Amino acid sequence: MAIEVKVPVLPESVSDATIATWHKQAGAAVKRDENLVDLETDKVVLEVPSPVDGVLKSIVKNTGDTVTSQEVIAVIEEGAVAAAAPAEAKPAAPAEAPKPAAAAAPKGVGELSPAGRRVATEEKIDPSKVAGTGRDGRVTKEDLVNYAKGAAAPAAPAAKPTPGARPEERVPMTRIRARIAERMMQSKNSIAMLTSFNEVNLGKVMAMRKSLGEAFEKEHGIKLGLMSFFVKAACEALKRHPIVNASVDGNDIIYHGYQDISIAVATDKGLVTPVLRDAQDMSFADIEKAIATYAKKAREGGLALEDLQGGTFTITNGGVFGSLLSTPIVNPPQSAILGMHTIKDRAVVENGQVVAAPMMYLAISYDHRIIDGKDAVLFLVDIKNQLENPHRMLLGL
Numbered sequence: 001m002a003i004e005v006k007v008p009v010l011p012e013s014v015s016d017a018t019i020a021t022w023h024k025q026a027g028a029a030v031k032r033d034e035n036l037v038d039l040e041t042d043k044v045v046l047e048v049p050s051p052v053d054g055v056l057k058s059i060v061k062n063t064g065d066t067v068t069s070q071e072v073i074a075v076i077e078e079g080a081v082a083a084a085a086p087a088e089a090k091p092a093a094p095a096e097a098p099k100p101a102a103a104a105a106p107k108g109v110g111e112l113s114p115a116g117r118r119v120a121t122e123e124k125i126d127p128s129k130v131a132g133t134g135r136d137g138r139v140t141k142e143d144l145v146n147y148a149k150g151a152a153a154p155a156a157p158a159a160k161p162t163p164g165a166r167p168e169e170r171v172p173m174t175r176i177r178a179r180i181a182e183r184m185m186q187s188k189n190s191i192a193m194l195t196s197f198n199e200v201n202l203g204k205v206m207a208m209r210k211s212l213g214e215a216f217e218k219e220h221g222i223k224l225g226l227m228s229f230f231v232k233a234a235c236e237a238l239k240r241h242p243i244v245n246a247s248v249d250g251n252d253i254i255y256h257g258y259q260d261i262s263i264a265v266a267t268d269k270g271l272v273t274p275v276l277r278d279a280q281d282m283s284f285a286d287i288e289k290a291i292a293t294y295a296k297k298a299r300e301g302g303l304a305l306e307d308l309q310g311g312t313f314t315i316t317n318g319g320v321f322g323s324l325l326s327t328p329i330v331n332p333p334q335s336a337i338l339g340m341h342t343i344k345d346r347a348v349v350e351n352g353q354v355v356a357a358p359m360m361y362l363a364i365s366y367d368h369r370i371i372d373g374k375d376a377v378l379f380l381v382d383i384k385n386q387l388e389n390p391h392r393m394l395l396g397l
Contacts, residue, residue, distance in 0.1 A: 001077070001078045001132075002057065002076070002077055002078075003051055003075070003076045003078050004074075004075055005036060005072065005073055005074040005075065005076060006071060006073065007048070007069055007070060007071045008039075008046060008069070009063055009068045009069050009070060009267065010068070010305075013257075014041045014042060014043065014305065016066050016068045017041045017046065017066070018039065018040045018041075018065070018175055019039060019062060019063050019064060019065045019066075019067060019073070020037075020038040020040040020063070020360070021038045021134070021140060021142060022036070022062075022063060023036060023038070023134065023140065024036050024037075024056050025056070025059070025173055026056055026057065026059050027055065027056065027082060028055070028056050028082060029055055029056075029081065030050040030054060030055065030056050030076060031050060031053050032050055032052055032053050032356050033049045033334075034049060035047045035048070035049055035050075036048050036056070036074065036210040037073065039067070040175045040176065041175060041176075041305070042175050042176065042178075043179065043272070043305055043308050044180055044272070044301075044308060045269070046174070046303065046305075046308075047302070048073070050148055051076070052076060052078040052079075053075065053079065054077050054078040054079055054080045055076070055077045055081065055082050056074060056075075056076055057075045057076060057077045058074065058241045060072050060073050060074055060075065062076070064250060068133070070210050076331075085356050088285050089292060092102060102211070112139060112144075116139065116141040116144055119141055119144040119145060120144055123144065123148040123150060125144055127144070127145060130143050130144060130147045131143065133182070133268070160292065162329045169211055172378040176270050177269065177270050177311060180270045181320070183331070183332070184329055187330050187331065187332050188329065190332065191330055191332060191367045191369070193329070193330055193366070193368065193369040194365070194368045194376070195327040195363055196363070196373065196376050196377050196380060197362065197380075198362050198377075198383075198384050199359055199360065199384075200358045200359070200360050200362055200384045200387045200388060201358070201388050202226075202343060202357075202358045202388075203357050203358055203388075204387075204388060204389065204390055205226070205390050206358055208390055209224050209226075212224065219285075220289070221291060222285060222288045224284065225291070226340075227287065227288070227291055227315070227317065228284040228285075228287040228288050228291075229284075229387060229390060230340060230395045231261055231276065231279055231287050231315065231381050231388070232284065232386075233382075233386040233393060234259070234279075234315060234338060235261070235279050235280040236386060237379050237386070238312075238379075241375055241378060241379040241382065242256075243255075243335075243370060243375050244313065244335065244336045244375060244376070245259060245312050245313055245336075246335055246370060247312065247334055247335055248367065248369060252372055257311060258278055258312070259278070259280040259313065260275050260276065260278065260279065260310050260311050260312045260313075260336070261274050261275065261276045261278060261279040261311070261314070261315060262313065263291055263294065263314075263315055264314060264317070265295055267298045267301075270276075272303060272308060273308060273311060273314055273331060274294040274297075274303060274307045275291055275307065275308065275309070275311045277310070282313075283342045291329055293309065311334060312334060313334060313336060313337070314328075314330075314331050314334060314336075314338070315337070316337060316338070316339055316340065317339075318339060318342075319340050319341040319342035324341055324342055324344070324361065325361050325363070326339055327339070327363060327365055328363060328365050329366050330367055333377065335366060335370060335371055336364055336365065336366040336371060336376070336379075337364070337365050337366075338360070338363070338364055338365035338383070339364070339365070341360055341362070343358045343360050344358070344359055344360075345358055346358070346359040352363045357381060362383060362384065364376050
């Protein structure tokens with residue numbers, strides 16, 4: 001029985017998608033729930049699983065094609081069994097040019113798709129030496145083709161490079177990267193953005209993590225990180241400074257009676273901002289677990305569109321990459337974003353004494369159309385006071 005494989009129903013905010021990578025070729029056996037193809041939208045990469053066991057009878061839409069909701073992209077013959085590849089009748093190879101070694105499958109070839117196995121065998125590629133870009137680090141056919149091109153390229157120009165040569169390569173943006181660029185320009189062009197700075201002494205937070213971290217992990221099965229402190233501090237500060245949690249809609253200001261915190265996560269395809277919904281009601285453990293789940297899904301390309309939609313305030317941490325100071329860009333329609341940075345031991349004065357303390361610069365970029373400098377600065381000072389007195393967060397002060 002022929003079963004149509006269709007594009008999943010896309011949200012109203014996503015009009016279409018692009019065929020990114022087929023993981024199966026026509027004629028290949030497929031299993032129910034096995035990923036057939038990746039679809040790239042403006043926000044995430046969606047996986048389309050096989051609805052049944054059978055054989056991929058035909059591929060209707062090829063890599064690079066644009067598709068819409070419920071459009072047929074392939075047909076599966078349910079219950080069918082893939083035909084064995086016929087042995088090619090070839091004349092006996094001459095003694096001086098034996099081929100047995102080339103026909104042998106390289107190490108790790110069994111983990112590849114049929115198309116990938118063919119490429120690996122023909123190009124004599126060891127898949128274990130190829131960096132995979134598929135789900136769970138899986139090596140795809142495209143990875144093997146690109147590896148083969150890269151391996152072959154250096155052999156051609158054996159001669160010295162032309163003096164003064166300035167190599168260039170033109171690569172089209174992915175849909176996600178193009179959308180990020182569009183959103184950033186929208187933010188810069190539509191928001192009167194301003195950034196204010198402060199610094200925070202994280203000595204007490206670090207001491208709390210050191211003294212309670214082991215017990216926390218034993219109790220909750222997750223490490224006590226820094227981000228949960230910042231999320232909790234942001235939620236408390238947003239309650240006291242609701243304008244920072246608001247958004248602009250035409251000539252109206254929308255005040256949100258909840259804190260949906262977007263957490264910026266870097267991926268190979270670009271920055272994404274999954275949302276901690278109702279973060280004001282989450283515990284430290286809830287926050288750490290949710291962030292860990294999102295990070296794993298982001299690395300594996302498993303973020304869903306609903307994970308990224310909404311959000312009333314964003315926190316981004318450039319410190320994990322070594323950033324000392326930055327001016328983060330507001331993610332519209334939100335009106336503010338908090339930037340965390342790297343922690344450095346610096347000389348500070350405490351009780352008249354110069355001591356070394358773990359210091360971090362904080363930045364808040366905000367929409368100056370609705371948030372005055374006073375509100376932004378007081379919000380940032382509120383964050384600072386909570387982090388320098390973390391027990392206040394535990395008491396909701």
